[in-house]
Amino acid sequence: MLLHNLLPGLSIDCVIFGFHQNELRVLLLKMKQSERWSLPGGFIRLDRDVDEEAAHILHTRTGLDNIFLKQFHLFGKQNRSNTSHIEPLIEQNVLPASSFQWFDQRFATIGYYALVEYASVTQPIADTTSDCIAWCPLPDIPSLILDHHQIIEHARVALKEELNFRPVGRNLLPDEFTMPELQSLYETILETSLDRRNFRRKILSLGILKDTGKKRLGAANKAPSLYTFDEVKYAEAVEKGFKSGFL
Amino acid sequence: MLLHNLLPGLSIDCVIFGFHQNELRVLLLKMKQSERWSLPGGFIRLDRDVDEEAAHILHTRTGLDNIFLKQFHLFGKQNRSNTSHIEPLIEQNVLPASSFQWFDQRFATIGYYALVEYASVTQPIADTTSDCIAWCPLPDIPSLILDHHQIIEHARVALKEELNFRPVGRNLLPDEFTMPELQSLYETILETSLDRRNFRRKILSLGILKDTGKKRLGAANKAPSLYTFDEVKYAEAVEKGFKSGFL
DNA sequence: TTTTCATTGCGTAATAATGACGCAATAATA
DNA sequence: TATTATTGCGTCATTATTACGCAATGAAAA
Numbered sequence: 001m002l003l004h005n006l007l008p009g010l011s012i013d014c015v016i017f018g019f020h021q022n023e024l025r026v027l028l029l030k031m032k033q034s035e036r037w038s039l040p041g042g043f044i045r046l047d048r049d050v051d052e053e054a055a056h057i058l059h060t061r062t063g064l065d066n067i068f069l070k071q072f073h074l075f076g077k078q079n080r081s082n083t084s085h086i087e088p089l090i091e092q093n094v095l096p097a098s099s100f101q102w103f104d105q106r107f108a109t110i111g112y113y114a115l116v117e118y119a120s121v122t123q124p125i126a127d128t129t130s131d132c133i134a135w136c137p138l139p140d141i142p143s144l145i146l147d148h149h150q151i152i153e154h155a156r157v158a159l160k161e162e163l164n165f166r167p168v169g170r171n172l173l174p175d176e177f178t179m180p181e182l183q184s185l186y187e188t189i190l191e192t193s194l195d196r197r198n199f200r201r202k203i204l205s206l207g208i209l210k211d212t213g214k215k216r217l218g219a220a221n222k223a224p225s226l227y228t229f230d231e232v233k234y235a236e237a238v239e240k241g242f243k244s245g246f247l
Numbered sequence: 248m249l250l251h252n253l254l255p256g257l258s259i260d261c262v263i264f265g266f267h268q269n270e271l272r273v274l275l276l277k278m279k280q281s282e283r284w285s286l287p288g289g290f291i292r293l294d295r296d297v298d299e300e301a302a303h304i305l306h307t308r309t310g311l312d313n314i315f316l317k318q319f320h321l322f323g324k325q326n327r328s329n330t331s332h333i334e335p336l337i338e339q340n341v342l343p344a345s346s347f348q349w350f351d352q353r354f355a356t357i358g359y360y361a362l363v364e365y366a367s368v369t370q371p372i373a374d375t376t377s378d379c380i381a382w383c384p385l386p387d388i389p390s391l392i393l394d395h396h397q398i399i400e401h402a403r404v405a406l407k408e409e410l411n412f413r414p415v416g417r418n419l420l421p422d423e424f425t426m427p428e429l430q431s432l433y434e435t436i437l438e439t440s441l442d443r444r445n446f447r448r449k450i451l452s453l454g455i456l457k458d459t460g461k462k463r464l465g466a467a468n469k470a471p472s473l474y475t476f477d478e479v480k481y482a483e484a485v486e487k488g489f490k491s492g493f494l
Numbered sequence: 495t496t497t498t499c500a501t502t503g504c505g506t507a508a509t510a511a512t513g514a515c516g517c518a519a520t521a522a523t524a
Numbered sequence: 525t526a527t528t529a530t531t532g533c534g535t536c537a538t539t540a541t542t543a544c545g546c547a548a549t550g551a552a553a554a
Binding site for chain 2 (some may be wrong): 050071163
């Protein structure tokens with residue numbers, strides 16, 4: 001990392017959501033020399049767009065390209081950043097002492113959330129300042145550095161609001177999925193329970209699903225049908241959003 | 248402006264919306280030594296939160312406090328900023344030559360939109376780099392510096408989407424207003440026309456309006472009732488948003 | 495092989511919301 | 525006093541939502 005080659009004062013933090021075992025999970029990095037975790041993030045190279053850099057961070061951690069990625073908020077409190085999570089890294093020579101003044105700046109950070117298919121991230125990659133990287137279920141997020149708790153919470157609300165406007169499942173579910181799986185995703189994001197039969201009718205009325213004709217066998221009950229998203233209709237729905245309110 | 252006292256690389260641009268004569272208008276500054284206009288904006292003092300600084304910019308230009316202000320997007324293209332609008336100002340000694348290197352940085356800018364009651368901004372105040380400041384109707388925005396056209400367009404879309412979730416009129420209309428005035432505001436923001444009778448029913452069903460009992464006299468037709476917003480219900484609606492989609 | 499079980503797919507009835515209108519009432523003006 | 529433009533209120537058909545009932549069906553237990 002060539003620090004003179006970066007946009008000063010601004011960082012990126014990514015809340016990478018996955019869905020597994022009926023839970024929303026986020027990808028977190030365990031800081032070296034500390035019990036705290038952090039969001040995947042980084043700084044912006046002077047020759048890259050901010051959006052580009054966010055996509056790059058995501059690619060670096062997950063190996064994935066063309067991820068659904070959305071900027072949701074700039075966190076700009078005057079006192080939000082400090083060097084307490086960096087100092088142990090410098091002491092233990094994980095980072096060079098010369099990097100201290102870079103981290104000692106005031107940073108605003110721009111939050112992005114990403115939606116990825118959990119199973120497609122087989123081997124997430126930690127960075128040099130981290131021991132490991134792992135998916136953490138939202139209910140039991142560990143202790144985080146800086147304001148990263150707040151960033152995750154903000155992302156969660158942003159995702160929840162988005163869900164009422166636009167379809168979201170395409171990015172979080174595998175290619176084929178059952179109606180109960182889709183419903184569980186919605187219930188998790190919305191933090192509520194929905195009537196099975198009404199959910200089914202409503203989501204089908206959006207016209208973005210295709211029945212594959214196949215069924216998910218194996219469970220001790222009636223086998224649910226497998227659906228995929230109709231790519232064309234889905235893209236249209238993402239573009240135009242759902243009708244709501246006055247429009 | 249003490250440039251060493253500012254967060255580098257990040258600026259603020261404010262799209263200040265007002266509503267007058269059935270048109271949405273934005274407050275723009277005419278650059279000195281140029282035919283171009285710009286959004287009110289500025290840089291972030293190291294001892295201020297970004298949100299605080301945005302509110303400060305608004306106060307400086309409009310004299311108003313407690314303005315509805317919402318961050319909507321970070322514009323972070325690598326090549327979005329340049330010094331072409333600054334050079335004439337330095338040549339004519341409007342800005343000191345020493346400020347060139349500050350403006351020659353790459354800047355990302357965080358966009359805020361503000362909603363203000365048009366009539367309450369009696370004397371908007373230009374800055375030292377501007378000849379004048381004026382309300383411009385959205386349909387005829389003049390030539391703007393940098394990516395300010397794009398910023399306004401983005402703000403407009405953000406406002407439009409917001410309108411489907413939360414009430415907006417409180418900040419754009421005078422204390423008392425008629426149903427047709429409110430409808431005209433909605434139609435302008437949504438860029439559509441709405442049935443008068445259905446709009447009335449829907450907006451009343453939200454329970455955020457109070458009939459003052461008074462009427463707006465003077466026109467050659469039946470005098471429309473004057474309404475105000477029910478502060479308690481309105482605040483509740485802003486907080487919780489309107490029901491829509493799945494939730 | 496048959497029964498049991500959990501769960502799906504489909505359906506229905508009551509209620510609420512929406513879209514497209516009709517029409518009498520009314521403030522200013524001719 | 526009649527005319528004009530526009531408001532406030534109401535109706536009716538259609539669509540959406542809510543709250544359920546029930547037969548069908550894979551797998552597992554009897």
